[in-house]
Amino acid sequence: LNQVIWEQVRIKEINSALEQALETRTVVESQMRRPTEGEDLVVNIYVAVLSDSQQKLNGAVIVLNDISKLALLGRVRRYFVANASHELKTPITAIKGLAETIIDDKSIPIDTLRNFIHKISIQSNRLATLITDLLSLSRLESDPQTGNFQVVNFTEVIERSIEGALVNCVDKHLNLLRKYSTTEGLLIKGDVQALSQLVDNLMDNAIKYTSPHGTITVSLISEKESVRFQISDTGIGISQAEQNRVFERFYRVDKARSRELGGTGLGLAIVKNIAQQHGGSVAVQSQLGLGSIFTIHFPLA
């Protein structure tokens, strides 16, 4: 075309990489980043000069690589690692402090000692729960395991989870209702352990976030080609703004309250992952102060 490149391309990162490559005759790698309405646009720029057999400069090749998605993933990963480290550090710091006090203070009264050991036990349980949740999440994300799927009686999975949760319901004086569209077991394709974990996590939350004498309703309805599984509660509810975020890893509406109840902030992220692994979808409807409904749709086997 016989035109100079900086008249055609007005992107300073490309022009300066080109200039540098021509000057140094090496491959130059650079990057440009532009804010957009959604995620930033990030492009890797590679410039290599072309020369003939007599080393005479013939031109240059510019390769542009849109790495916006990769850059976003990198940021999500860094954010996750920072969050996970922080979450792990909290109980470890507490255990360390308590243990050191016990070692240093020889005249510690027996009651205080017992209290400290009790606290160490609570914090180590917290640590164990956190690690178990992190491991399940990482297993789910790295290895979808759909090859091991079997036909599962989902009604039975729910019944077993309810049985396990009954003690906590009784302790909190919660009413538990069941609404099944059929007395026959509903069959879906999946992994029993993962499905149990999904039901347990939702059940656990309904119990945790509902005040004594509230009601939890578990329903399982067979639709045309899918199964609708719902757990609704008359608990504290979740504001509209926060409903989109509760499925994020480590997101908690009230950190202190969740911690106090033994929460890790990973329960719903695990639920979402398991649902997706089974070709299902998750949704939440809720009103602050009135309660929440968590709905999962699974394809019928």
Ligand code: ADP
């Ligand atoms: P956590 O371990 O904190 O319970 P989850 O991932 O299970 O973590 O849930 C994320 C957050 O969503 C909770 O901290 C809580 O704020 C909110 N939440 C989950 N389930 C309910 C519910 N049934 N009622 C009210 N809030 C809920």
